[in-house]
Each structure stands twice: as C-alpha cells, then as structure tokens.
Amino acid sequence: MSRNAESTAFRSALEVIRAVEPRVADAIGAELTDQRESLKLIASENYASPATLLAMGNWFSDKYAEGTVGRRFYAGCQNVDTVEALAAEHARELFGAAHAYVQPHSGIDANLVAFWAVLADRVESPALKKAQVRQVNDLTEADWFALRRELGNQRMLGMSLDAGGHLTHGFRPNISGKMFDQRSYGTDPATGLIDYDRVAEVAREFKPLILVGGYSAYPRKVNFRILREIADSVGATFMVDMAHFAGLVAGKVFTGDFDPVPHAHIVTTTTHKSLRGPRGGMVLCQPELADQVDRGCPMVLGGPLPHVMAAKAVALAEARRPDFADYAQRIVDNAQALAEGLLRRGAKLVTGGTDNHLVLIDVSGYGLTGRQAEQALLDSGIVTNRNSVPQDPNGAWYTSGIRIGTPALTTRGLGTAEMDQTAELIHTVLTQTTAGVNADGTPSKAKYTLDAGLADKVARQATDLLATHPLYPSVDLG
Numbered sequence: 001m002s003r004n005a006e007s008t009a010f011r012s013a014l015e016v017i018r019a020v021e022p023r024v025a026d027a028i029g030a031e032l033t034d035q036r037e038s039l040k041l042i043a044s045e046n047y048a049s050p051a052t053l054l055a056m057g058n059w060f061s062d063k064y065a066e067g068t069v070g071r072r073f074y075a076g077c078q079n080v081d082t083v084e085a086l087a088a089e090h091a092r093e094l095f096g097a098a099h100a101y102v103q104p105h106s107g108i109d110a111n112l113v114a115f116w117a118v119l120a121d122r123v124e125s126p127a128l129k130k131a132q133v134r135q136v137n138d139l140t141e142a143d144w145f146a147l148r149r150e151l152g153n154q155r156m157l158g159m160s161l162d163a164g165g166h167l168t169h170g171f172r173p174n175i176s177g178k179m180f181d182q183r184s185y186g187t188d189p190a191t192g193l194i195d196y197d198r199v200a201e202v203a204r205e206f207k208p209l210i211l212v213g214g215y216s217a218y219p220r221k222v223n224f225r226i227l228r229e230i231a232d233s234v235g236a237t238f239m240v241d242m243a244h245f246a247g248l249v250a251g252k253v254f255t256g257d258f259d260p261v262p263h264a265h266i267v268t269t270t271t272h273k274s275l276r277g278p279r280g281g282m283v284l285c286q287p288e289l290a291d292q293v294d295r296g297c298p299m300v301l302g303g304p305l306p307h308v309m310a311a312k313a314v315a316l317a318e319a320r321r322p323d324f325a326d327y328a329q330r331i332v333d334n335a336q337a338l339a340e341g342l343l344r345r346g347a348k349l350v351t352g353g354t355d356n357h358l359v360l361i362d363v364s365g366y367g368l369t370g371r372q373a374e375q376a377l378l379d380s381g382i383v384t385n386r387n388s389v390p391q392d393p394n395g396a397w398y399t400s401g402i403r404i405g406t407p408a409l410t411t412r413g414l415g416t417a418e419m420d421q422t423a424e425l426i427h428t429v430l431t432q433t434t435a436g437v438n439a440d441g442t443p444s445k446a447k448y449t450l451d452a453g454l455a456d457k458v459a460r461q462a463t464d465l466l467a468t469h470p471l472y473p474s475v476d477l478g
C-alpha cells in the first residue's frame, strides 16, 4: 500500500469532518500528534493499522443487524453477513477454535456473553427440561421465580485482583460480582506465581460453576491444561479471558499447555490490546456452547457494530500473516529486555521477570507508591499505569506497582536495545523521585518531588528515542 493512499485517506476524512465541526477534526489530529510523541508503555494499548482504522469509518455504522449470520431480525444484512462471517472465519482459523462470536462491543461485554452462555447451558436449559417446556416464556410464574433465584446464585472462582485478575471476574464493583458468589485464588507469596495446588484446594471446597483463568497484570505464563484438569475435577466450566495476551496466542508464542483455546470450554478476549485490532471483544468456544454464545445479542448486547466487525475482519486477517508471529515474539523479547534492564539497575519486579508482554515493577523498592511513580513518570514523558502488587499494602487506589507493557512500542518498531534505554529512563526517574509528606508530617501516598529539569531532560530523551521509530509513518496529515 502506498504511503500516499493512506495519507490521502486520512487527510480527506479530516477535511470532511472539519467542514462540520472543526474542533473534532482538530482533536483527531492532536491525538495523532500526542500518540506519536509519547513513550506509551500502557500494557493494554496498541496502535491498529491504517486499514483497520479506515474499515471503521463508514456506512456499516448505519446498519442494525441483530441476530447472527444468515438469521437476522432485520432486512438487508447481506453485507454485514459478509464481514461478520469473515471475521469469525479468520478468528476460528487464527486460534484453531470450533466457534467464534465476533459481536461483543468490548472485553466486558464478551465476558457477559460468556457468563450468560454458561448459565443458560448449565442452569436454564436443565430447568426448562425439567419443567418440560421449550422456552422461558412457557414457565409458570413460580418456576420462573425459582429459576431466576438459581441463575443469580451461582459460584465463580477467578484470580484475585491484587494477583493480576480482572474486575469482571466476579468482583463486587462489577456486575459479575453482583451476579456471582465469588472466591478468588492468588499467587504464592514467596514466588509470586500461581499456586495450582492451592487453586485445586479452593476449587474442591468452593465447587464453582465457572473457573476463570486469565489476567490483566500477571507477568507470567499460565498453564491452562492444569486449570482445565482442576475445573474437570469439580465439574466446573473452564473459561479463559485472554484479553491481554490474545496477540501472544495468535502469534504462537503461547502454545501447548499455555494456549487456552484447546483447553477451555470458552475463551473471551478484547481485540484491541496485544491483538492490535479495533476496540472490541470476541468469544471463542467449544461446539456445545455455540448456540448459547450466539444469543449474546440481544441477551446482553445491543445491536452489533458492523463497522467494528469489518475492522475485526481486517485486523484478524493481518494477524494470520506470518509477520504477526514475528511481532508477537518481539513483544516478549522486548518485555524481557525491559525487565532485565530494570533488574540490572536494581529494580524490584513482581515474580522477578516476565514471560509475556508485561512487567510489574514493585515501586516500594524506590520508596514510592504506584500513584507517585505513575505521575513522576508522566511528568517525564513516560506513560504507564499504576497497579496493585500481590498483598499490596497501599490498596487499589494508591497501589505499590507500575505496570508496563511492550505491545505498543513493539508495533512502532522499537527493539531490545531501545528497551534497555527505556529501562534507564524509568530507573532514573524513579530513583530521583522523593515521596512527599502531609501537612501533619505523616508520609503522603500522593505527593512527591522530582526536579523539573530532570523530568524535562528525560522527556527529551524519550522523544529522541521515539523519533527513530515514527508512529504511522505512512500517514502524513500535512
């Protein structure tokens, strides 16, 4: 694809937008500038390709398409059928999955589809059978009342938040925590690794309907074969949320026991993190759950977003190309180089390193909270996010960790040498930042001091580092 075509496409689009609301066109342009100039180490972000971005900006957005391919509740969905079928086919081929459902609007939505597919399969269907009716509308009021109580009273076992689990895995602030009676498994305090014997023990005691694997802040591989055995031993459905590491599965960095797709009954993911597609979600499952999964809309989802499904088809086609496997491997090589660079300079890392795309720095080693470290790094042009560490003494708001990830910088083309330089910049900022004190003399979890000259110097070094690998080099907005 010529650079010219991509520049022309985005320039023309902005011109059309500018004629209606110039402030939106300006904000879009400014966003590209900001993304180009920031050293983005946010583990859940990436840069989608121009083709993926462009596939979203069109009249597919105008279409209602409730239902599934070939079985719609609206007329005129033949072209939506084409892109939805394509996205699903690419997803099945890429991940070796029996079934793919590409309608979820986000990762949370994909999880809701999965939870309700399992509840429908394991709680609702048996109840309908027992009452000898075909569908919920045919139940008596009393049977319906009893079924609703049962649906709302099931158990889920997932990874604890401070060990790297996700809010949507049964935690109270999220609807999953209000739906399910939840227990969680953590990591071994000595190693920071998942203790599978402990998971098995909790599963035996708690007998969950659903065992959830997957994380957003655990820097190691997970053995999904063992988790499946544990699920089987207690009759649980095994679900994996690979939102963060789907790109590493797609790129065959995680294979065998570490590939969730052959082991889980149902797998959910986002499409915009390491997978590098549009913002969205997806569910993969075994054939026996396919019908229930396909009822995601209107069960928990609003009408599908055909323009985003078109972009999913484009991004998944990209992920099936051999260079994506190379990209996935470089993500991990870069994360390991970053971890080694930090360790060598004296940083404390949760689990002492990484097998995947992310590194969790325990910033208590620098005498800082996550909040202080995050802000000091941001002052220095380095974008990260704070995150709890296991058994975090500072809670989920201030935290003691900084989570950094390499999918975005790897997309820009930065390599292991630049990761070592990045480690140097991070270490410099964190060693030069001092925790502040409150008015009453107690240590503050938010205040800090960092010399402004040093912050500026690091920010300039970060910009220099990025200048060698421009973002969207094919896009010149003029």
Ligand SMILES: *Cc1c(COP(=O)(O)O)cnc(C)c1O
Pocket (backbone or CB within 6 Å): 044, 105, 106, 107, 108, 109, 165, 166, 168, 214, 215, 216, 241, 242, 243, 244, 270, 280, 281
């Ligand atoms: C990011 C993430 C989600 C949520 O994805 P959204 O698209 O923001 O809804 C769900 N689960 C895990 C494990 C995640 O990391």
